[in-house]
Amino acid sequence: MKKPILLSAISAILLVGLTACGGGNTTASGGDQKPATSTPAATAAKPPIELLNVSYDPTRELYEEYNKAFAKYWEGKANQKVTVKQSHGGSGSQGRSVIDGIQADVVTLALAYDIDAIQEKGLINADWQKRLKDNSSPYTSTIVFLVKKGNPKGIKDWNDLIKTGVSVITPNPKTSGGARWNYLAAWGYALKHNNNDENAAKDFVAKLFKNVPVLDSGARGSTTTFVERGIGDVLLAWENEAFLSLKEFGPDKFEIVVPSLSILAEPPVTVVDKVADKKGSREVAQAYLEYLYSEEGQEIAAKNFYRPRLESVAKKHEKQFPKIELLSIDKDFGGWQKAQKTHFADGGTFDQIYKPSK
Known part of the structure; x- marks a missing residue:
């Protein structure tokens, strides 16, 4: 990635503004791709079609590349040009924007709860x-730490984040899916090291957030705060965001610290049924998501630092991803419905522990 992370999506493709409440930045790509193979003369060309993928913050680069590959594949297979627009922001905010009326053909969000919220509204x-x-999660990720080169604060694990004088950058769990993964990974670490004492875990996470000077609404905003504005000693980051920062700014500026324990993040995808059926886009929308599981789709995911599901591709890229003990949202937290209600709903644990800096 040769251009700054924040500008890569805009400089690569056409920026389109969404007017619905809560919508993130939107871009379009794929419509001008040449077909993968020549179309038989007997197959009449279908009318061009446009999809909208409402996604979370750090998937911009992934879907810029994937949309072009899918457009090429689909034109060769179905003799139909497809253009895919992208919208990005904090996962919770993006889910609410679909509920509020953004006409997303597909959603590719950070966690299942945000899609469940859309489902509960009948969409x-x-x-x-x-x-x-794989529970409609074609790739996985986890949470790591990004620190300045040389790691001046000597940050090695979660317990270092609650020390006096350590400034931690993480997004707002109320709006960001990545922030909720960050929070739960820290909570799980505290439980493990305090004999599953919930009060001790609550105290640990409260101390961590006391060291957070600013809560951005999404993961990309927090990355910008840390790597470009220079605020904070450590960024709690999606693994792919951390790798992108190294690729963008170089290993002479930042380095990745892998904690002893993290969490298996499974970002899910689905067709928005009511919208796809109304627009007549279901066939293409479904194919768009299914192609994420193809060898090409999995290679693109790995290239953009997501952990691929396809065994052959995962094996090829296994040295790229550090081995780490991972918590499970279902096994360790009772699933997203329970975790959301306990920790992130109004009046939940996060509201009880977080006191904004004055």
Whole structure:
């Protein structure tokens, strides 16, 4: 990635503004791609079609590349040009924007709860997570630390984040899916090291957030705060965001610290049924998501520092991703519905512990 992270999506493709409440930045790509193979003369060209993918913050580069690959594949397969627009922001905010009326054909969000919230409003069928393999999560990620070169504060694990004088950058769990993964990873670490004492975990996470000077609304905003504005000693980051920062700014500026324990983040995808059926885009929208599981789709995910599901591709890139003990949202937190209600709903644990800096 040769251009700054914040500007890569804008400089690569056309910026389109969304007017619906809560919508993130939107871009379009893929419509001008040449077909992968010549189309048989007997197959009449179908009318061009446009999809909108409402996604979370750090997937901008992934879908810029993937959209072009899918457009090429689909034109070769179906003799139909497809253009895919992207909208990005904090996962919770993006989910609410779909509920509020943004006409997303597909959503590719940071966690299942944000899609469940859309489903509860009747826009997505109840069985959405069973429609694709691996709980409709075609790639995975986890949470790591990004620090300045040389790691001047000597940060090695979660317990270093609650020390006096350490400034921690993380987004707002109320709006960001990545922030919720960050929070739960810290909570799980505290439970493990305090004999599963919930009060001790609550105290640990309260101390961590006391060291947070600013809560951005999404993961990309927090990355900008840390790597470009120079605020903070450590960024709690999606693994792919940390790798992108190294690629963008160089290993002479930052380095990644892998904690002893983190969490398995499974960002899910689905068709927004009501919108796709109304627009007549279901066939293409479904194919768009299914192609994420193809060898090409998995290679693009790995290239953009997401952990691929396809075994052959995962094996090829295994040295790229550090081995780490990972918590599970289902096994360790009882699933996203329970975790959301306990920690992130109004009046939940986060509201009880977080006191904004004055």
